[in-house]
Amino acid sequence: MKEIQNKLLQKSKATREDHFGKAICYLCIGFIIALVACILYFITSRGIATFTKDHVNLWGFLTGVNWNPGALDANGNPEVGALPMIVTSFSVTILAAIVATPFALGMAIFMSEIAGKKGTKFLQPVIELLVGIPSVVYGFIGLSVIVPLIRKTFGGTGFGILAGTIVLFVMILPTITSLSVDSLKAVPISYRQASLALGANRWQTIYKVILRTAAPGILTAIIFGMARAFGEALAVQMVIGNALLMPKGLVSPASTLTSKLTTDVGNTVMGTLPNNALWSLALILLFMSLFFNLIVRFIGKKGSIKK
Amino acid sequence: MNPKRTNNIATGVIYGLVGIVVLILLFLIGYILFNGVPHISWQLLSSPAQAFSAGGGIRDQLFNSLYLLVLTLIISFPIALGSGIYLAEYAADNWFTHLIRTTIEVLSSLPSVVVGLFGYLFLVIQLNLSFSILSGAIALTFFNLPLLTRSIEESLNSVSDLQKQAGMSLGLSDWRTITRIILPVALPGILTGVILSAGRVFGEAAALIYTAGQSAPSVDYGNWNIFDPASFLNPMRPAETLAVHIWKVNTESVTPDAHLISSASSAVLIIVILVFNLGARFIGNWLYKKMTATR
Amino acid sequence: MKTYNLEEKSIVTIEDEIEISSDNLQVFYGDSHAIFDATLKFPKNQITSLIGASGSGKSTYLRSLNRMNDKIARVEGKIMYQGTDINSIKVNVYEVRKQIGMVFQMPNPFAKSIRENILFGLKSNGIKDKEVLDERLETSLKEAALWDEVKDELDKSALSLSGGQAQRLCIARSIAMHPNILLLDEPASALDPISTSKIEDTLTELKKKYTIIIVTHNMSQATRISNYTAFFHLGHVVEYDKTSKIFMNPTMPATADYIAGAFG
Numbered sequence: 058m059k060e061i062q063n064k065l066l067q068k069s070k071a072t073r074e075d076h077f078g079k080a081i082c083y084l085c086i087g088f089i090i091a092l093v094a095c096i097l098y099f100i101t102s103r104g105i106a107t108f109t110k111d112h113v114n115l116w117g118f119l120t121g122v123n124w125n126p127g128a129l130d131a132n133g134n135p136e137v138g139a140l141p142m143i144v145t146s147f148s149v150t151i152l153a154a155i156v157a158t159p160f161a162l163g164m165a166i167f168m169s170e171i172a173g174k175k176g177t178k179f180l181q182p183v184i185e186l187l188v189g190i191p192s193v194v195y196g197f198i199g200l201s202v203i204v205p206l207i208r209k210t211f212g213g214t215g216f217g218i219l220a221g222t223i224v225l226f227v228m229i230l231p232t233i234t235s236l237s238v239d240s241l242k243a244v245p246i247s248y249r250q251a252s253l254a255l256g257a258n259r260w261q262t263i264y265k266v267i268l269r270t271a272a273p274g275i276l277t278a279i280i281f282g283m284a285r286a287f288g289e290a291l292a293v294q295m296v297i298g299n300a301l302l303m304p305k306g307l308v309s310p311a312s313t314l315t316s317k318l319t320t321d322v323g324n325t326v327m328g329t330l331p332n333n334a335l336w337s338l339a340l341i342l343l344f345m346s347l348f349f350n351l352i353v354r355f356i357g358k359k360g361s362i363k364k
Numbered sequence: 365m366n367p368k369r370t371n372n373i374a375t376g377v378i379y380g381l382v383g384i385v386v387l388i389l390l391f392l393i394g395y396i397l398f399n400g401v402p403h404i405s406w407q408l409l410s411s412p413a414q415a416f417s418a419g420g421g422i423r424d425q426l427f428n429s430l431y432l433l434v435l436t437l438i439i440s441f442p443i444a445l446g447s448g449i450y451l452a453e454y455a456a457d458n459w460f461t462h463l464i465r466t467t468i469e470v471l472s473s474l475p476s477v478v479v480g481l482f483g484y485l486f487l488v489i490q491l492n493l494s495f496s497i498l499s500g501a502i503a504l505t506f507f508n509l510p511l512l513t514r515s516i517e518e519s520l521n522s523v524s525d526l527q528k529q530a531g532m533s534l535g536l537s538d539w540r541t542i543t544r545i546i547l548p549v550a551l552p553g554i555l556t557g558v559i560l561s562a563g564r565v566f567g568e569a570a571a572l573i574y575t576a577g578q579s580a581p582s583v584d585y586g587n588w589n590i591f592d593p594a595s596f597l598n599p600m601r602p603a604e605t606l607a608v609h610i611w612k613v614n615t616e617s618v619t620p621d622a623h624l625i626s627s628a629s630s631a632v633l634i635i636v637i638l639v640f641n642l643g644a645r646f647i648g649n650w651l652y653k654k655m656t657a658t659r
Numbered sequence: 660m661k662t663y664n665l666e667e668k669s670i671v672t673i674e675d676e677i678e679i680s681s682d683n684l685q686v687f688y689g690d691s692h693a694i695f696d697a698t699l700k701f702p703k704n705q706i707t708s709l710i711g712a713s714g715s716g717k718s719t720y721l722r723s724l725n726r727m728n729d730k731i732a733r734v735e736g737k738i739m740y741q742g743t744d745i746n747s748i749k750v751n752v753y754e755v756r757k758q759i760g761m762v763f764q765m766p767n768p769f770a771k772s773i774r775e776n777i778l779f780g781l782k783s784n785g786i787k788d789k790e791v792l793d794e795r796l797e798t799s800l801k802e803a804a805l806w807d808e809v810k811d812e813l814d815k816s817a818l819s820l821s822g823g824q825a826q827r828l829c830i831a832r833s834i835a836m837h838p839n840i841l842l843l844d845e846p847a848s849a850l851d852p853i854s855t856s857k858i859e860d861t862l863t864e865l866k867k868k869y870t871i872i873i874v875t876h877n878m879s880q881a882t883r884i885s886n887y888t889a890f891f892h893l894g895h896v897v898e899y900d901k902t903s904k905i906f907m908n909p910t911m912p913a914t915a916d917y918i919a920g921a922f923g
């Protein structure tokens with residue numbers, strides 16, 4: 058009995074194994090947390106240097122239309138107006154989402170309501186392939202097909218918001234589609250049965266019952282798509298034209314935040330204003346990414362309260 | 365309009381939308397393969413790139429992409445595995461777990477260019493790793509971690525709780541139960557996730573242009589000393605990958621046959637990714653069958 | 660369902676040697692109180708059945724005895740075994756579970772070979788001697804009445820076994836660890852009658868070496884194999900007595916109604 062008692066009260070190999078395992082897992086998790094903290098810290102501290110160290114006016118930065126950080130404007134302030142890039146980034150994002158949403162919803166409704174298992178089996182690889190194509194390839198095709206096409210149709214260079222929108226729309230299509238499918242599939246079968254039992258036909262059921270119920274999920278899907286579009290760099294950079302101008306239309310060359318960053322970070326010297334100003338652009342990107350996250354959370358909370 | 369008509373129109377529109385998307389995909393794949401595949405030759409795959417003249421190959425870029433992929437997986441898999449195990453098996457329902465999940469979500473939603481810029485700031489400049497394969501691999505790890513972690517967590521969660529109970533009831537430690545009983549059952553799913561993430565990593569460029577760099581110095585493929593700067597295995601040399609190469613030849617427009625090179629490179633990229641995708645399915649199914657087989 | 664005065668109970672005093680006992684055991688799932696004041700003593704080398712309607716707390720109680728509820732529920736009170744309160748945080752739970760084995764309702768063999776199913780736990784505990792391992796493999800499979808059926812295909816995947824065989828494999832896996840107590844949670848409820856009777860025979864044989872506590876939904880099973888029976892109702896132990904007494908002449912009205920098939 059004494060021996061068994063001792064065994065019961067002593068730590069064993071298993072206890073040590075568990076300490077070891079837990080330590081490893083905490084280490085990994087700790088790494089990820091530290092990493093994200095580092096990203097937030099580094100980008101933020103660099104990004105605000107423009108305002109704290111170089112004393113650029115934040116409002117001027119967000120609303121100014123001239124970007125020429127090497128030079129001073131009439132008042133002796135550095136010219137760092139990010140508005141053209143902000144406007145372009147938002148334009149391509151919103152336009153791409155507007156174009157992509159009907160297609161994505163069509164795909165999602167087809168997969169979850171119309172085609173059954175077979176159709177889903179057929180479209181699933183379509184979505185996966187669209188996801189799988191790398192952004193540079195999208196950019197390359199945009200550059201060699203879309204841009205010349207626009208040039209022929211509308212004149213000008215062909216570069217610009219329209220080209221960016223077309224490329225991005227295809228890129229965010231799979232994101233919005235697959236998340237929408239999930240939210241449509243989450244609508245209980247009983248809703249469909251109830252609606253059909255009341256004499257509604259398929260489209261009435263889809264439109265009045267299923268889409269309404271799944272609305273928060275679909276909205277989340279669209280936001281995720283927008284987040285992807287807003288942050289996409291190379292594909293857009295290849296077709297947007299990279300001109301530091303306020304976009305005058307859909308077919309004039311422009312710059313997004315991401316395209317500016319990809320072209321310029323390597324051409325400026327660390328610590329100088331032109332470089333700091335770029336980090337401020339990165340900070341805007343970071344903020345927007347967090348902001349999209351926040352909206353998704355908010356919708357998630359609201360959507361779940363209703364149930 | 366009567367409801368029946370609306371129903372028919374709506375159904376027609378939906379079929380139309382789906383048809384267009386399928387056509388877009390067919391066009392994309394067709395365009396790349398038709399334009400690219402005819403140019404893929406041993407010559408292209410085995411000769412170094414030329415910046416200012418036609419006829420260059422993609423040997424170094426292709427190797428760099430693969431090497432970077434391997435390094436990235438070596439670094440990111442253990443971390444993702446540990447984190448995935450934590451989330452699937454240890455995490456209690458409390459604020460700390462919530463914080464972790466939020467953190468991972470934030471990381472996964474960061475644009476890859478931001479991750480790349482952070483890599484540039486932190487790895488290339490702060491840690492002085494310079495433009496190198498190592499910097500690139502670490503940046504890609506940052507980019508790869510959240511998705512890989514999540515797919516590992518899902519695979520572990522899909523293993524029946526009964527298995528865990530069985531291990532616990534024998535007095536095994538949680539760690540042993542997880543690593544020796546649950547993990548093997550989850551392996552097909554985990555492997556599928558790893559291969560899919562490999563496809564993503566292989567095509568990524570934005571996170572690399574400021575970490576692995578945009579140049580591919582010629583290296584000696586016979587030199588196996590990884591500390592020798594001329595060795596193809598040296599992780600401290602800059603390494604332009606295939607995806608970065610496509611971007612570069614298209615944006616700099618100094619290479620005369622940029623379109624040819626990009627088409628062929630894109631085709632290679634897509635083919636490799638397709639192989640990964642198919643491979644993921646195939647290997648996952650095969651392993652699963654093999655493990656549950658009644659031998 | 661009628662309401663009964665749950666404060667009243669009838670608990671027999673056991674004269675035989677006690678292997679394990681619970682003392683005022685309370686179990687909570689969050690705020691919900693699942694087990695109230697369970698005080699029970701289990702005699703050594705005998706079979707005790709836990710019966711009661713579904714949701715009455717039998718599994719909850721059983722799982723508390725070998726600390727399987729550790730991360731799921733809050734368990735208060737004492738569980739005395741070998742002069743030690745094994746419900747204390749100071750106790751090594753792995754050792755507890757090694758000495759108090761458990762078999763579940765759904766057969767849950769590992770996705771490994773039949774051999775590995777038995778040997779994995781032993782190897783994990785540092786037993787490496789091939790002779791010892793082979794001996795344990797054979798005796799535990801024999802004790803679980805499975806040896807004759809599988810001795811020629813020990814390296815086959817355990818997932819290929821039938822439900823009844825898999826459950827006996829799980830019993831064998833538990834007893835290979837040489838526990839003192841075997842807890843079984845409705846081990847035969849998912850099985851056909853033939854497998855069930857094989858398992859009942861096995862248990863009757865096993866009680867010579869082990870103390871057995873079994874949750875069962877099947878009252879005739881309880882009468883066939885167990886020496887003592889505890890009746891659970893809404894988280895309370897209402898009556899505990901010799902099996903024959905409980906089924907022939909129950910003291911408490913709730914027990915009588917349950918046995919008569921009034922609910923459950």
Ligand SMILES: Nc1ncnc2c1ncn2[C@@H]1O[C@H](COP(=O)(O)OP(=O)(O)O)[C@@H](O)[C@H]1O
Pocket residue numbers: 688693711712713714715716717718719720731
């Ligand atoms: N994991 C759990 N979490 C919360 N409540 C539980 C859990 N398991 C069981 N319960 C609740 O505890 C009560 C007793 O359940 P259980 O012990 O499974 O009963 P029995 O085994 O007698 O059918 C039930 O009301 C059940 O809903």
Ligand SMILES: [Mg+2]
Pocket residue numbers: 717718719
């Ligand atoms: Mg039960």
